[in-house]
Amino acid sequence: MTSPIPAPGEPLPHYVSTAPFDPYSVEVMTEEQVRVNQASQLRLMWWKFKRHKVALASGIFLAVLYGMILICEFLAPYDLHTRNVDFIYAPPQRIHFFHEGEFVGPFVYGRTMTLDMDTLKRNYADDPSKVEPIRFFCRGDDYRFWGLFESNLHLVCPAEGGQLFLLGTDRLGRDVLSRIIYGARISLTIGLLGITVSFVLGIVIGGLAGYHGGIFDLVVQRLIEVLQSIPSIPLWLSLAAIMPATWSPLLIYLGITVILGLLDWTGLARAVRSKLLALREEDYVLAAQLMGARSGRIIGRHLVPGFMSHLIATATISIPGMILGETALSFLGLGLRPPITSWGILLTEAKSVSVIAFYPWLLFPTIPVILVILAFNFLGDGLRDAADPYK
Numbered sequence: 001m002t003s004p005i006p007a008p009g010e011p012l013p014h015y016v017s018t019a020p021f022d023p024y025s026v027e028v029m030t031e032e033q034v035r036v037n038q039a040s041q042l043r044l045m046w047w048k049f050k051r052h053k054v055a056l057a058s059g060i061f062l063a064v065l066y067g068m069i070l071i072c073e074f075l076a077p078y079d080l081h082t083r084n085v086d087f088i089y090a091p092p093q094r095i096h097f098f099h100e101g102e103f104v105g106p107f108v109y110g111r112t113m114t115l116d117m118d119t120l121k122r123n124y125a126d127d128p129s130k131v132e133p134i135r136f137f138c139r140g141d142d143y144r145f146w147g148l149f150e151s152n153l154h155l156v157c158p159a160e161g162g163q164l165f166l167l168g169t170d171r172l173g174r175d176v177l178s179r180i181i182y183g184a185r186i187s188l189t190i191g192l193l194g195i196t197v198s199f200v201l202g203i204v205i206g207g208l209a210g211y212h213g214g215i216f217d218l219v220v221q222r223l224i225e226v227l228q229s230i231p232s233i234p235l236w237l238s239l240a241a242i243m244p245a246t247w248s249p250l251l252i253y254l255g256i257t258v259i260l261g262l263l264d265w266t267g268l269a270r271a272v273r274s275k276l277l278a279l280r281e282e283d284y285v286l287a288a289q290l291m292g293a294r295s296g297r298i299i300g301r302h303l304v305p306g307f308m309s310h311l312i313a314t315a316t317i318s319i320p321g322m323i324l325g326e327t328a329l330s331f332l333g334l335g336l337r338p339p340i341t342s343w344g345i346l347l348t349e350a351k352s353v354s355v356i357a358f359y360p361w362l363l364f365p366t367i368p369v370i371l372v373i374l375a376f377n378f379l380g381d382g383l384r385d386a387a388d389p390y391k
Contacts, residue, residue, distance in 0.1 A: 003290040048386040053383020064371065067184040073157050076178035077164050079141035080341060084163060084173035087115070090124055093167045099131055107133040108164060121358065132162030135205050139219050168361035178366055179341055187340040188372070190257050190326050191319040197261025198318060199311075202268030207299040209269070210276030217273070224311060225265045235263060239298070240329050249340040256335055260322045268314055275307045309387030316380025320373035343369050 039351045050056055068075055084090075091264070093108040110130025114123045138157035145151050158164035167176040209217040243252060279285065280303070288298050323343075329335030330344025331351075338345065346365040349357050356363065 027343055045386045049382050052382035054378045058378040059100065059185045059382070061375050062372070062379060065184060065368075066188060068181070069188055072181045073143045073151070073316040074153060076175075076181045077140065077154060077156050077166075079143050079177040079178060080174075081339070082174065082178075084140050084165075084169060084175075086173070087111070087124075087163055087165065087169050088173045089122055090163075090165050090169045090172060090173070091359075092361050093126075093163075093165050095134070095166070099119055099128075104131060105133060107131050107159075108162070110162060112138070116385050132159035132164070134164060134279040135159065144199075167364050168359070170362060174366060176346070176361060176364055179346055180343070180368060183341045183343045183346055183365065184368065186253065186336065186340060187323055187326060187344070187369070190253070190260070191344070193257040193321040194260035194264065194313055195319050196260060197317065198264040198268060201261070201265035203272055203299075203304060205265070205310075206269030207273030207276055207304065208295070210273035211280055211295055211303070220269065220273075221319075224270055226264050227263070232263065236325060236329055237332070239263075240335055249337065252336060252341060256326060256329065262323050264318055264322065268311075268318075270305075271310065271314065275310070276303055279303050309384050312387055313380050313384040316376045316383065320329055320376045323369065323372060 073079075073103070089113065090113075093111075094107050095108060097106060099104060101105070107129055109126040110132055111124045112127050114125070115121075116123055135157040136155065138154055139152050140157040142150060142152045156164070165177070166176055167180070169175055170179075205220055209220040236259065240256065243255050262331060276299070279290040284302060285298060288302055293301075326335055327344035327347065330342055331347050333348065336342050336345055343365045347363070350359075350362040
């Protein structure tokens, strides 16, 4: 039976259900689809990042390294400045587990040294009669943990009266492995501090230039072109050379960090400017302007998150570049200076070709540099893909 047609001017009959409505009942979905549709943005990014196995492994590797620099005094077998004058330029020792067919545990053989009077080269030979077990969670060289309190607890130590040089020693008899562990604290943190300075300058200057345009944009672009036209290495050298030799190691460290940050912001500023030139015409930007939002809030809250994946990729590429910059400056003697120890300073021991030919283990500090740079690049690829989980 059809409903009667209402007279002109009368409202149409209608029915409104007061029963609760479940939007997920309209479309039947599997448990997996429900889990994905109800997941947050961060959870979706984490799921996509986990699928990038190389990036995940690189992230774990970097997390372990940055965790190690917090306790490098405990991890290093020797103190940073401990000298073993009887074992100058000693080659790396091998770890053994069995002695004469019997399991002993991790140990190294003692060494005897003879001097070649023709070449004045020290020759070291293992002495199988001296079995020196490696100790764990032991008492060794004294140190000041983060310069706060005294301690002598180490993860690994040589045997009582023995020596443990897993990566050899340098010209002063200092353990190379211990110095690499200490140097990681400087080389890894200088990249983080440098990228912080670079990001603040790049996002602020590039954001204002792209959002406002006009004379400010013109001046910024000309400044960026001038800075980018100067060769990087001579500019690094000139800026590093003007730092007074009387500065303390801490001031030099901060100075190198600022120099690396000041020279790296130009590329990021230009990328931010180009993105904001396109995004500032969007409707949500106009809505924010009509609501009275200031430029800083519009840039920081609405525009910058729109290309966060690009910023993440830029950061992971810039950090290894800064680590290489510090390594190059320190290697040339214009960066950090002793008693501060970084991977670049350790490589100054291998400047001479003759030193490399006779003592190749002095090049071991290049291994962590290579591994860290590769890890940051792989991590950047994974984070860049994960930042846009819907792609």
